[in-house]
Amino acid sequence: MKAFTYERPSHVAQAAQATASRPDAAFIGGGTNLLDLMKLDVEQPGHLVDVNRLPLDMIEVLPGDGLRIGALVRNAALAADPHVRRHYAVLSRALLSGATGQLRNKATTAGNLLQRTRCYYFTDIAKACNKRAPGSGCDAIGGYNRIHAILGASASCIATHPSDMAVAMLLLDAVVETDRRRIPVSELHRLPGHTPQIETSLQPGELIVAVRLPSPLAGRHLYRKVRDRASYAFAAVSVAAVVEMRHGRIAQARLAFGGVAHRPWRDREAERLLAGEAPSRAVFERAADQVLTGAVGQGGNDYKIPLLRRTLVATLRQATEG
Numbered sequence: 001m002k003a004f005t006y007e008r009p010s011h012v013a014q015a016a017q018a019t020a021s022r023p024d025a026a027f028i029g030g031g032t033n034l035l036d037l038m039k040l041d042v043e044q045p046g047h048l049v050d051v052n053r054l055p056l057d058m059i060e061v062l063p064g065d066g067l068r069i070g071a072l073v074r075n076a077a078l079a080a081d082p083h084v085r086r087h088y089a090v091l092s093r094a095l096l097s098g099a100t101g102q103l104r105n106k107a108t109t110a111g112n113l114l115q116r117t118r119c120y121y122f123t124d125i126a127k128a129c130n131k132r133a134p135g136s137g138c139d140a141i142g143g144y145n146r147i148h149a150i151l152g153a154s155a156s157c158i159a160t161h162p163s164d165m166a167v168a169m170l171l172l173d174a175v176v177e178t179d180r181r182r183i184p185v186s187e188l189h190r191l192p193g194h195t196p197q198i199e200t201s202l203q204p205g206e207l208i209v210a211v212r213l214p215s216p217l218a219g220r221h222l223y224r225k226v227r228d229r230a231s232y233a234f235a236a237v238s239v240a241a242v243v244e245m246r247h248g249r250i251a252q253a254r255l256a257f258g259g260v261a262h263r264p265w266r267d268r269e270a271e272r273l274l275a276g277e278a279p280s281r282a283v284f285e286r287a288a289d290q291v292l293t294g295a296v297g298q299g300g301n302d303y304k305i306p307l308l309r310r311t312l313v314a315t316l317r318q319a320t321e322g
């Protein structure tokens with residue numbers, strides 16, 4: 001591991017200043033992703049700015065009924081918060097499906113959003129990877145790509161975003177608050193294009209201080225995650241859904257997907273197709289057709305296309321029955 005220096009500021013302004021003066025600096029919160037990558041020499045910051053003493057660990061109900069979640073709120077605390085469980089159940093369920101109890105005790109809200117892909121070639125410095133070493137190629141294309149993207153990929157990178165929490169945040173129209181502006185979560189994560197090393201719209205040194213959720217969504221909240229084992233595994237595919245029924249019809253549906261693209265994925269056209277319909281297999285399949293428009297397998301991950309279809313149909317059936 002490369003040697004690094006370390007500081008632990010007490011104020012947001014100090015933290016921002018620390019990174020502004022050091023282009024090789026990185027923020028560290030829970031460290032559940034960054035430290036692993038440093039040990040593998042994938043990440044090599046020269047200076048760590050430990051943000052754990054910043055006053056960013058509160059969950060506050062906002063006037064008008066939204067919620068403000070401090071950047072340092074631990075995943076376990078957020079999932080267990082009574083207000084979140086009652087009014088943002090899709091978020092609580094997504095969080096509880098991620099990682100392990102120990103990791104959720106350490107991992108933070110901001111860190112979860114910013115965690116990096118688990119592509120095997122990204123974490124192996126002997127392999128070609130445009131994300132880790134721009135211009136070096138992508139060994140996942142034509143390689144072992146069982147966990148890779150079927151939507152929104154590029155000729156430069158086919159990696160997926162690993163977060164469950166971010167999928168629920170996208171569905172909820174969450175907004176990230178930084179030390180300098182607000183960014184909708186839908187605009188935080190980028191598709192790979194020709195620059196897969198640029199993963200978010202954050203500027204160098206920009207610090208996430210909170211995430212804001214709008215008023216709660218009425219309806220049934222579900223998070224269905226399909227993975228290789230029952231715990232401590234990333235999603236092969238996941239579906240977050242909030243569906244409100246009225247008089248036997250779908251009044252409103254929100255859908256978001258994980259494990260399928262370089263960023264959490266949402267398809268508003270599929271949501272529009274569901275609104276006003278009586279639930280049926282044909283209606284669910286039409287929504288799945290829409291979501292899978294443009295889906296492309298890479299060989300090893302071809303199975304994700306029918307799996308996403310089946311998972312979406314099953315989730316919609318569960319959300320609309322009873």
Ligand code: SF4
Nearest residue numbers: 119121129138157158
């Ligand atoms: Fe790197 Fe992306 Fe290719 Fe994986 S898929 S090797 S992260 S460029």
